[in-house]
Amino acid sequence: MYCQDALAPSDAFGRTLDCLDVCVQMQGGDLWSMRVVASSSWAWRRILKVRSVFQPLMGLQNGVGTWIGTKMISYYVREVWNSLRPANNRVSWFKLLWGRNHVPRWSFIAWIIMKDAMVTRAKLLRWGRVKDDMCGLCGMASETREHLFFDCIFSRWLLGKVGLQFGSISRDG
Numbered sequence: 001m002y003c004q005d006a007l008a009p010s011d012a013f014g015r016t017l018d019c020l021d022v023c024v025q026m027q028g029g030d031l032w033s034m035r036v037v038a039s040s041s042w043a044w045r046r047i048l049k050v051r052s053v054f055q056p057l058m059g060l061q062n063g064v065g066t067w068i069g070t071k072m073i074s075y076y077v078r079e080v081w082n083s084l085r086p087a088n089n090r091v092s093w094f095k096l097l098w099g100r101n102h103v104p105r106w107s108f109i110a111w112i113i114m115k116d117a118m119v120t121r122a123k124l125l126r127w128g129r130v131k132d133d134m135c136g137l138c139g140m141a142s143e144t145r146e147h148l149f150f151d152c153i154f155s156r157w158l159l160g161k162v163g164l165q166f167g168s169i170s171r172d173g
Contacts, residue, residue, distance in 0.1 A: 116145050 036048050093114060097107045112118050121143035125133040135143040137154040148155055 113145060113149065118145055120144055120148065 034048060036045055040048070091114075097110050097114070099107075121130055121133040121136065124130040133142045135141055135147055135152055137148070138152050140153070141147050141151065149159075150156075
């Protein structure tokens, strides 16, 4: 069995676990048969929790897997991605975000915004992280996705200056 220090998880205090600790936790087995030990770091517990998602995708038979330094089975990232993602119908704004000439970073940020997954002050207030949820740009309403990108006076002015108008885009897909 081979462990690599760069892959060793860290504990709750950010200290990297000794490679030997990780190998000892595996107790001579492999990733697929490894038991969750109470002293495991949060990273290892999370990795072990998602094993069941990845195991069927890797063509494993009878739960037998491989680990770094042994026989590696090659996979294409595209195949794993296509098997993990839901095969939903494309939304009307799909081509605005994803395309050959688009910058992936900006596409991802725009996708987060369109899916209403962006962290706003309204969400931070619900999570108890801030004391008020007023918009940081205009200070006139609760900072939500709807307000920031469709209702805020300041962002409307700014988007108008760069020539962007969202009137023809359905926010719901």
